[in-house]
Amino acid sequence: MTENTQTEHPAAADDVTFGDFDVHPDIVAALADAGIVHPFPIQAMTLPVALSGHDIIGQAKTGTGKTLGFGVPVLNRVIAPGDPGYADLPAPGAPQALIVAPTRELAVQVAGDVETAAKRRGIRVVTLYGGRAYEPQIDALKTGVEVVVGTPGRLLDLAGQKHLNLGYARTVVLDEADEMLDLGFLPDVERLLALTPAGRQTMLFSATMPGAVVTLARRYMTQPTHIRAMHEDGDNQHTVKAIEQFFYRAHAMDKVEMLARILQARDRGRTIIFSRTKRTAAKVVDELTERGFNAAALHGDLGQGAREHSMNAFRKGTVDILVATDVAARGIDVDNVTHVINYQCPEDEKTYLHRVGRTGRAGNTGIAVTFIDWDDMPRWGLINKALDLGVPEPEETYSSSEHLYQQLNIPTDVTGRVGAPRRPTSPREKGAQLRIGVRRAVTSAASARSGRDRSAVVVVLARAPAAARRRPTGHDRPGGGPGGGGRCRGRAPGADPALAGGGAGGS
DNA sequence: AAAAAAG
Incomplete structure (x- = not known):
């Protein structure tokens, strides 16, 4: 019934680091290897709640670090091969976490970002999606994996063939959650969730989260905490930045x-x-x-x-x-x-x-x-x-x-006419035009x-x-630094984030 | 109504 809602901006001071949270040192180190030291607001807000095992609905604007917002807590809950408790797992090698995305290219990208953070922990990540051969995906599952990232169709396919065992996936993430819970995807997503354990931790992330979707989502979650890192002084709550x-x-x-x-x-x-x-x-x-x-x-x-x-x-x-x-x-x-x-x-x-x-x-x-x-x-x-x-x-x-x-x-x-139309005689010439x-x-x-x-x-x-501001990894992760292309007009460097320019109407 | 997602 009760849904906690966090909408405040965390005190995102420059000295806050991933090391300040209860994150495995190898993950902190792997992030540092990639130049990622300071968490973004959605990451800083999500981490403590996610690490405590609570369900989360995470909302943050495009390009502000959602991927690591779930990626880090997902990895932190994984028991890696070589960890003391690994041999005692009921099913070593069965996926402990599942991340679902709406497109194949996004699944590939997210898997890459998660792998970056997993590198030093020896956590195995596999990407399962359609349009590709089954064998490598099945082979990886046979060898054993800790984290599965994929698209619904192939995931269900492999689960149906008993190659994929989701019964021990105690962490489940729906990336672009509002899309995943949309009519076109909902039946498949429901089937997937039904294959995961009842006591799982469920996390939903998206830049857009209509109220109706939040209501629907509760059906698949346990007292989720709604975390919104949407606020920047004076902004329109929709798009981010310049x-x-x-x-x-x-x-x-x-x-x-x-x-x-x-x-x-x-x-x-x-x-x-x-x-x-x-x-x-x-x-x-x-x-x-x-x-x-x-x-x-x-x-x-x-x-x-x-x-x-x-x-x-x-x-x-x-x-x-x-x-x-x-x-x-x-x-x-x-x-x-x-x-x-x-x-x-x-x-x-x-x-x-x-x-x-x-x-x-x-x-x-x-x-x-x-x-x-x-x-x-x-x-x-x-x-x-x-x-x-x-x-x-x-x-x-x-x-x-x-x-x-x-x-x-x-x-x-x-x-x-821009670019005189002309039929190139060869593909090579095409490129050289x-x-x-x-x-x-x-x-x-x-x-x-x-x-x-x-x-x-x-x-x-x-x-x-x-x-x-730092160079992060992951989709929905801001990259680059303050290196401002001069189009962010109207405010001094370091000034409070604010709506720097407003729309002027035509007639 | 289109696109996506299994083959």
Whole structure:
């Protein structure tokens, strides 16, 4: 009945370290190896409660360290091979913890982050997901593992084949919990939970946690403590940090051209382009490739090999543009994603928040651009209202608009068609194609941005608190330091996190 | 209504 709710910000002072908590020294050391010393607010708030074995509903904004928020306590409860009590376990080698994620790529990423923290403890982590051969996964289970990370289908599959024994998984985590408890996933998740022990510790994490989901979640939990690390002075409680958000009316005929222009933005790092359908994602990646951009696709029509190839190329930097469906909307954490472009308007406000949350991570700034065509107006209206964005209407803008150039810091000498379409003769040549003939402009980013028309909403939120700034591991983990890209305007370094810029309405 | 998740 009673649900404890913690909403306060912990005193996240710079001198708080993982070593201050009751965490195994080998885990503290492994984190330190990865340059992770100071816990983020969600981690500091969660640790004591999780270590005491309580159920947790953990909510924190995108890019603020949720993965280690559950990863560290999960590992800390594991009895590792070589530990005194290991031989006395009822089933040594059977998974002691289960972490479930909604997409394969996220499962892989989370497993990697957990492995980083597990390294010095000799804890074995296996990732179980579809689209890949069974044998290696089954072999790992036969050898014995302590932590399983996976997606629902393959987990149930392997459990059904008796290769996976979840009967001793006394810690269970649902990452992106609101998604996992959504209609599409709920039946599978229920089946999975039914295979785990009754007295298990259950932890749910997400940046979005609607009240209805919390209510539903209680059915699978025991007196959960609701921990929300959402508050930063004056912020809107939705997005974190400095994400500048732009909304443009875009006409179907002009969308590709607008996109190609936005990709000319100065200081553009990695960019994720979202579409609502697999077909559109495929179309956009073709258009961009034809124009000489280095783009890769990520969606469910691709084989798992191709999906992971795209993901790896994007992480490595071989390609700097990822064109994806909402398969990439949640959790995916890649450094230096400076731009998120919603080529198609997201379906709802949750998807919007998760998509734009691929940028502006780790105290870095980010730019999010959303195209809204006529059909999107109802969707847009709901998002605008739900998030209280305060934008009366998306701005009317074309690929040739000065607004576009100025607001998005696109060199003004980009004229005519961007990226002459031309069929490359070979894949090799494709890669070697020039990236558009844009003259290097001397104007600095700062001056180009000053004096621009600000009729689109500009939401500039605070960076993570000082204590939280360091290079962490894990999705939803801020990385980088205070190294501020100069877009977090309006507040002095070290000032209280605060809403630094507000939206100004167009007409 | 789409995408995701087993094959």
